[in-house]
Amino acid sequence: MPEEEQVPLYDWTVGKLLREQSAKYPDHVAVxxxxxxxxxxPALQWTYREYEEKARHVAKGLLAAGYRKGDHVAVWAINIPEWLLLEMGAAKIGVVLVTMNPALREEEAGYILRASDAKGAFILSSFRGRSYAEELRRVISSGKAPSLQQIIAFDAAAGLLSFDELTNTGxxxxxxxELDAHESQVQAHDLFxxxxxxxxxxxxxxxxxxxFNAVNNAALTFQRWNIGEGDHVCSPLPLFHTAGSILMALGTLSVGASFTPMPYFDPSDCMRALKELKMTHFGGVPTMLQATFGQSAGKDESLALRQVMSGGSPVPPSLLExxxxQFDVKTVVLMGMTETSPVYTTTGPSDPQKKRWETCxxxxxxxxxxxVDPVTREVVNCGDPGEIEVRGYMVMAGYYKLEKETRETCSADGWLKTGDIGVLDEEGYLHVIGRxxxxxxxxxxxxxxxxxENFLLTHPLIEEAQVVGIPDDxxxxxxxxxxxVRAGEELSEEEVKQFCKGRLSHQKIPAIIRFVDSYPLTASGKVQKRILREQMLKEKEMEKRGEETQ
Structure with a gap:
């Protein structure tokens, strides 16, 4: 049995993880x-002792405001420091955090607040000209979120309880x-x-x-990555996603490392953090890596960087190489999803180069x-493609108040359907082919x-490529x-197709090539292929109408 397979699972809550680590590394920098x-x-840093103390203050504030174990509170904000304190404070007393993407529009936010039965919502009252406070007031007045009773502003906002007021009251x-008594009631298998x-x-x-899902998944992933107590991890990944609030926030905590979140993704700010704070590790989706490391023409001796972690969407081997x-670092790639807390496979820095670049x-x-075969659900032969299914401690407890959807995703014996196509090789490495x-x-x-996409990226003038399918008669x-195309370069559709001929099977050569300056992205930096497909369908529809009118 491999040594890491013998690692026991923690029967810990997130609150206990922070408490234990603050006792073990009291003066180490946590955030x-x-x-x-x-x-x-302002520039700030908290030691592990200070992190624990601040989390306790937030937990007291929540208790004083009437929140108890099992209550749901939503957080709708970018990666500000108070986000982390709310996460830890809520976890200490068993209050369940409902994370919300700051890019959600008012109607979408109302849906999640209603569907999650959130009693309170923590927000940044306004950001970049958008008033989250006014939007939530309208949601409440419209009756679209009947369980929502309170809005708390991380900043000062007229008519709203502020985060500082909440903690001071606590x-x-x-x-x-009293706090210790409440914390003692929270168990590892309670909702986080x-x-x-x-x-x-x-x-x-x-x-x-x-x-249990969160603590163990973060800890096991960071152990695979060989990240330790002397390391400094920087990531612009959003805290509303498992990759930010679980993998990065709890992963660093589990090994005594420091965590530097970026409030929002800005490649210049990321590079500034890497240099000024001497970060040893950086984690982001491929588009973040492309933008951050694309700013440097060569190795920068001022960087202390040793490892770059990525995943969340297909990572081109050419980007990893x-x-x-260029930066004399190791890259590692993970595969995961929200429902698996989030990681189920990943490479490690000691894996062979080819495995690190070409597998998850x-x-x-x-x-x-x-x-498995997506239709018959029978396990396929080694090396054959099929749908990836996973089972283990990290699989979610289910979808909230959606028993039918839970049964459709998770089998009675614990296997979760990922919706991804992959291949397992003879050495147990996962090759992900796509959705x-x-x-x-x-x-x-x-x-x-x-x-x-990976083939197109071997063209010296192509910087990024995304491929979708559209109907054909x-x-x-x-x-x-x-x-x-790379900045300052030019390519024609015919040149791209000629590059493909003889190198790609004829059926794989794109029928249509479109050149773009950027891609539609989600808040977490993933390319929205659905929008690209819709754009192409609209273009074809307009062409068809033009032909009909001639």
Missing amino acids: RYLSNDLLKI LQKISDQ QIQFTSGTTGFPKGAMLTH KIEK GRPLPHTEVRI IKDMIIRGGENIYPQEI YYGEVAVAFVK
């Missing part, structure tokens, strides 16, 4: 922030003994967070994640992965967009490539 003029945030009214899926396959569903060679690694300890819904069926043949579906 750091760069100064931010837009948000008026310090006055709640004793240490409800994170809503993106809703790309329908309405958003709230994945219920336990303390470029980062490793091996399953974490205490995790099972199998590949089932993204697969293109051209003339009866299955075509995986990721394969075409003759073939059923054909591939369309949206290509971003």
